[in-house]
Amino acid sequence: MRLFMEEYAxxxxxxxxxxxxxxxxxxSNVIFxxxxxxxxxxxxxxxxxxxxxxxxxxxxxxxxxxxxSIPLFYAIPLFLAMIFFFGGFEPWIQFNLLGFKLMMYKDSxxxxxxxxxxxxxxxxxxxxxxxxxxxxxxxSALKLLKVPDIIIELSMLIYRYIFxxxxxxxxxxxxxxxxxxxxxxxxxxxxxSLLSTNVFIRAMNRGExxxxxxxxxxYNGKIELLDEDSIHKLTMxxxxxxxxxxxxxxxxxxDLRIV
Amino acid sequence: MDIIKTEGLEYAYPDGTQALKGISIAIEKGSKVxxxxxxxxxxxxxxxxxNGTLRPTRGMVIIEGKPIKYDSKSLINxxxxxxxxxxxxxxxxxxxxxxxxxxxxxxxxxxxxxxxxRRVKYALKSVGMEAYADKPPHFxxxxxxxxxxxxxVLAMEPEIIVMDEPTSALDxxxxxxxxxxxxxxxxxxxxxxFSTHDIDLAAMWANSICVLxxxxxxxxxxxxxxxxxxxxxxxxxxxxxxxxxxxxxxKVRGISGGDSPLTMLNFVESVSKPFDVLKARCTIAGADxxxxxxxxxxxxxxxxxxxRVDADLNxxxxxxGRVMHNAKAGEDIVVSEITGTITPKTGEINIVPIPRIIxxxxxxxxxxxxxxxxxxxxxxxxGAMGTSAKVVVRxxxxxxxxxxxxxxxxxxAALRGLNVMVFATGGMIERVIQKIESNNKxxxxxxxxxxxxxxxxx
Numbered sequence: 001m002r003l004f005m006e007e008y009a010x011x012x013x014x015x016x017x018x019x020x021x022x023x024x025x026x027x028s029n030v031i032f033x034x035x036x037x038x039x040x041x042x043x044x045x046x047x048x049x050x051x052x053x054x055x056x057x058x059x060x061x062x063x064x065x066x067x068x069s070i071p072l073f074y075a076i077p078l079f080l081a082m083i084f085f086f087g088g089f090e091p092w093i094q095f096n097l098l099g100f101k102l103m104m105y106k107d108s109x110x111x112x113x114x115x116x117x118x119x120x121x122x123x124x125x126x127x128x129x130x131x132x133x134x135x136x137x138x139x140s141a142l143k144l145l146k147v148p149d150i151i152i153e154l155s156m157l158i159y160r161y162i163f164x165x166x167x168x169x170x171x172x173x174x175x176x177x178x179x180x181x182x183x184x185x186x187x188x189x190x191x192x193s194l195l196s197t198n199v200f201i202r203a204m205n206r207g208e209x210x211x212x213x214x215x216x217x218x219y220n221g222k223i224e225l226l227d228e229d230s231i232h233k234l235t236m237x238x239x240x241x242x243x244x245x246x247x248x249x250x251x252x253x254x255d256l257r258i259v
Numbered sequence: 260m261d262i263i264k265t266e267g268l269e270y271a272y273p274d275g276t277q278a279l280k281g282i283s284i285a286i287e288k289g290s291k292v293x294x295x296x297x298x299x300x301x302x303x304x305x306x307x308x309x310n311g312t313l314r315p316t317r318g319m320v321i322i323e324g325k326p327i328k329y330d331s332k333s334l335i336n337x338x339x340x341x342x343x344x345x346x347x348x349x350x351x352x353x354x355x356x357x358x359x360x361x362x363x364x365x366x367x368x369x370x371x372x373x374x375x376x377r378r379v380k381y382a383l384k385s386v387g388m389e390a391y392a393d394k395p396p397h398f399x400x401x402x403x404x405x406x407x408x409x410x411x412v413l414a415m416e417p418e419i420i421v422m423d424e425p426t427s428a429l430d431x432x433x434x435x436x437x438x439x440x441x442x443x444x445x446x447x448x449x450x451x452x453f454s455t456h457d458i459d460l461a462a463m464w465a466n467s468i469c470v471l472x473x474x475x476x477x478x479x480x481x482x483x484x485x486x487x488x489x490x491x492x493x494x495x496x497x498x499x500x501x502x503x504x505x506x507x508x509x510k511v512r513g514i515s516g517g518d519s520p521l522t523m524l525n526f527v528e529s530v531s532k533p534f535d536v537l538k539a540r541c542t543i544a545g546a547d548x549x550x551x552x553x554x555x556x557x558x559x560x561x562x563x564x565x566x567r568v569d570a571d572l573n574x575x576x577x578x579x580g581r582v583m584h585n586a587k588a589g590e591d592i593v594v595s596e597i598t599g600t601i602t603p604k605t606g607e608i609n610i611v612p613i614p615r616i617i618x619x620x621x622x623x624x625x626x627x628x629x630x631x632x633x634x635x636x637x638x639x640x641x642g643a644m645g646t647s648a649k650v651v652v653r654x655x656x657x658x659x660x661x662x663x664x665x666x667x668x669x670x671x672a673a674l675r676g677l678n679v680m681v682f683a684t685g686g687m688i689e690r691v692i693q694k695i696e697s698n699n700k701x702x703x704x705x706x707x708x709x710x711x712x713x714x715x716x717x
Contacts, residue, residue, distance in 0.1 A: 010394065136355035136395065156355055163397035164349045209350040216310055216343040217364035217415060218335050224366035226359050226375065 005067065009134045014057040018231040019137040020144055025239050026125045032246050033121035038253040039113045041246060042121035048242070049124035057132045067127055075119040082112035092259060106259050113258055135159050140227030153223045161206065169199050260323075262288040262419060262450050263309060263341075267318035270304060278304040280474040281318065286452060288418075291445055293461035294454040296471035297496050302454040303346075305471070306421050309452070310341040339368065342417030346424045348404035349396075357383070357399070357407050358392040364415040382414040384616045386440055387646055402433030409440060420444060422453040426460060435663040438464060443645050446686030447615075462486060462500035462521045470495055482521050502526045524667050527674075528702055552582045554594060591675075606673035608681060608695060608708040609636055613648040615685040620647035626655045632680075632711060633657060639677035642669050644691070645684025652682055666694045673706045 009015070014022075029049070033042040053059050088105025095102055129138075139152050139159075172195055176182065181191035211219075268282040278301045286292050294302045307313040308320050311327050311334050320327045327337060345351045354360035361382050365375040383389040386406040396404060405425070412420060425441065426434035438460070445451050455461055461468050462482045469479040472495045478485060486492065486503055498504075502520050506529055509515035520526040548554065556578040578599025586592040611632060614623040629651060633641070642661035643652040652659050661668040661681075669679040669691070683691055688710065695708050 006395070007398075010398070134355070134393075134395065136359060136393075139355060157353055159355060160353050160396065206350065209345070209347075210353055212307070212312055213343075213345050213351040214353070214363075215312065216338055217411065218338050218367040219363075220335075220367055223354075223363070225354075226362040226366065226379070 005063075005130055006134075008057075008059050008063070008131050012057040012059060012132050014052070014132045015134065017132070017235060018229050019133055019141040020229055021231060021235055021239055022129060022133055023138070023141045023145065025243075026129045028243050029125050029246070030122055032243075032250060033118055033125070036250045036253070037114075038256040039117035039258065040253045040256065041250045042114075042117035044246065044249065045121040046117065046124045049121070049128045053124070053128045053131055057128075059131050064127065064131065068123060071119055071123045075116050079112045079116045082115065083109050086111075106257075109259055110257050137229075140225055140229065143225060143227060144229065149222065152225075156223070156225075157210075161203070164206065165199060165203055168202055169195070172198060260288050261285040261321075262323055263452070264321040265305075265308070265318065266321065268305070268308060268315050268320065269317040270308065270313060270315050272304075278474055279308075279315070282471075282474070282476055283318075284469060284476060284479060286450065287467075288450055289445070289448055290466040291441075291451045291464060292453070293465035293468045294452065294471055295456070295458065295461055295468060295497060296454075300471040301474040302471055303423055306343065306423055306452075306454065309419070309421050310343050311337050312343075335368075339415050340417055341419045341421060342412035342415055344405075344408050344412050344420065344422040344425070346427060348401075348408040351408045351411065352396045352404060355395055356393050357388065357396065357410075360396065360407060361410045361414050364411060368415070378414045378416065381616060382410040384620065385413055385444070385646055386410045387436075387649075400433075402429050402436060405429065405433070405437055406440065409437070413444070417449070419450045419452065422451070424455060425453050426455065426457055434460075439644075439663055440646070443684065443687065446645075446690055448686070458498055459500050459502070462502070470497065472496075483519070486519065486521065522667060523664075524670055524698065527671060547587045548582045548585065548592065550582055550584045553579060554582055555579055556594065556597070556599070605704050605706045606639065606675070606677040606679060608669055608673050608679045608691070608706060609638065610688055610691055610708060610710045611680060611682045612688050612710065612712065613645065613651050613682050613684050615645070616647050618685075621650040621654060624651050626651070629655045629657070629682075636678070636680060636711075638680035640669070640672045640679045642679060642681040643683075644681060644687045648682040648684045648687075666691050670695060670698050670706065674702075674704060 029045045033045050036042055050064075054061050054064055083104055084102055086108050088108040090106040091103055092106040092109060093104045133141075135156075139156050142152050142155075143149075176191045176195060180187075182188045263284075263286040265282055265284050268279050269277070270279040271277045282301075282305060294305070296302055304313065308315055311320075311329060314329055322337065322340060327333070352360050354363060358379060361379045362375055365378045370378070379392075380389065383392055386409050388403065388406050388410060391399065391403065391407075396407065399407065409420075409422075420441070422441070425437050429437065434457075441451055441453075442464075453465075465482060467480060468482055468485045470477040470485065470491070477495055478488065478491055486499055489499070492499060499507075500521060502522070502525070506515050506520055506526060509530065515529045517529045518525070520529050578597050580594035580597040583593040583595050611629075614620060640660040641652070641657060642665040643649045643659050644665045649659070649662060661672075661679075665681060665683075669681055672679050681691055692708065692710075695706055699705050
């Protein structure tokens with residue numbers, strides 16, 4: 001069982017960049033993107049992230065935008081709905097569509113634009129992290145950023161066993177299908193309920209076996225992780241400069257309206 | 260000395276199933292022990308007693324002369340001594356990357372970081388997985404996962420490795436690779452205990468076999484002893500190794516002779532014994548030959564002999580024979596019904612020692628020297644035993660003929676008159692020598708061997 005996003009995470013050109021810097025970079029950009037009053041800042045963040053992911057990390061643009069189309073799928077309808085149907089105070093453009101009078105308001109247009117730019121910047125930030133950072137490194141970054149151990153250990157185990165259980169699930173589902181388990185709606189329901197019970201029981205069994213295996217390697221209730229993360233000084237400098245500039249732009253554009 | 264011993268071990272699962280019914284077994288240090296028996300015979304349950312995971316309801320487990328204690332400190336101590344590799348690697352490998360998984364055990368022992376790093380590196384190298392250190396486990400194939408599982412246990416540096424079905428669910432190459440790895444670990448002094456359903460593997464590879472049935476030990480002995488007892492084999496629902504079955508069929512037809520064979524080498528010996536004077540393997544020098552033609556044999560140093568087709572009575576001709584099958588010039592051929600005197604010439608085996616991973620491995624060897632040694636001796640076949648020897652051969656860009664089951668393949672090739680060069684690591688060298696010596700004593704055909712020391716570049 002493989003996810004193509006995962007494969008890029010292990011093979012992209014930025015995989016060796018310090019993961020702590022990546023996480024910090026993404027977190028601060030998400031925060032700046034959300035708190036900015038004008039769409040300019042989120043838009044700059046969006047462009048930077050796309051540049052970093054496609055040009056610097058060398059992720060194929062096609063795969064990247066396939067993932068990007070998912071948030072756009074709801075952001076664009078929401079954008080249209082906001083400018084036409086949410087109402088506002090400053091009328092801007094009015095036109096007739098098949099006898100319906102449609103009114104566009106300046107303030108709602110600004111709001112809609114801000115909303116879409118925030119969606120774009122947030123999504124691009126998370127995709128950057130997802131495409132360039134393997135899960136293993138994210139957990140060690142979380143550890144260095146002092147997230148409680150129990151959360152890291154759980155997320156690590158869950159991540160690993162998603163693939164194992166998913167694999168088992170596909171096999172069981174296939175075996176049900178080959179014995180015509182999903183031919184009618186009623187049979188499908190029955191098969192699905194059997195499948196989910198079984199997967200649950202299997203997962204429990206796996207857990208027990210894993211515990212025995214871990215105890216055989218002297219498990220004492222705490223999973224220690226090997227983590228290594230070296231911060232490159234230039235990268236850090238670039239990060240600080242970028243965030244400083246973003247903060248300046250955010251301050252300068254705080255009262256800016258597009259229309 | 261017995262490294263593991265159990266005395267009257269009994270165990271009942273909480274649901275009342277009596278899984279073990281008084282098991283007494285003694286396992287010698289440095290041996291390879293196979294546990295065979297049907298599903299549900301109690302093999303896995305017995306294994307879980309060896310590292311203290313299960314506590315016997317009666318009887319005890321004795322490690323190095325001391326009975327196991329079940330307090331947490333003694334258990335940690337025990338588990339660094341007895342490493343357990345489970346059947347399904349997915350039950351064992353849990354970390355997001357290979358390296359983190361292998362480091363799990365050493366980190367639990369609170370070792371310093373550089374020691375952890377050293378052990379992880381050593382363990383991954385020993386199983387040939389160092390290139391996959393940063394990969395997540397679900398990117399690996401079944402055989403690779405198994406190797407990582409072994410590495411995870413090796414990193415604890417145990418003296419005993421217990422493996423539940425090491426070759427189950429692996430492709431043929433994958434199983435051979437695992438056996439090679441285990442063989443190398445065993446040559447380095449580790450005791451290996453494994454369960455298997457592969458009778459041929461147990462017969463060929465184990466020093467002793469222990470037959471388990473319904474929670475009891477039926478018989479424990481050398482492979483020869485076990486497979487000589489045909490009634491026991493059929494009563495416990497096992498089967499004889501393929502070689503033994505084939506041998507019995509050939510024997511009643513008067514083709515095979517000698518003792519019951521457990522390996523390919525013994526088998527070939529048992530088949531070729533009645534013929535060894537009448538048949539010889541030669542290389543054709545001149546034109547093509549057809550089956551049934553009479554030929555003259557000319558002795559030649561180095562190879563066995565050359566054939567002259569339509570032999571006239573040349574002064575050089577020392578013997579005559581009949582060609583067994585069609586062949587083209589330059590090919591090897593079997594000639595039978597030989598009259599005159601010839602002594603079959605065997606090839607030589609040259610052993611080249613390669614440093615172990617701990618001794619610097621492939622980095623401690625100058626590849627140019629390796630190429631020079633090969634150029635000097637120009638062997639017919641080249642073999643590599645042990646992880647670092649394989650790495651050296653691959654690095655030097657040498658095409659290797661034998662990478663698995665090297666000793667046996669080399670002896671078989673030498674018996675056919677070919678010269679073999681074997682690159683071997685550490686304890687494997689002694690194994691090769693032992694095996695050749697015992698074969699020389701056994702078969703009456705002398706294979707010459709020598710150890711070529713090459714200078715380390717460090």
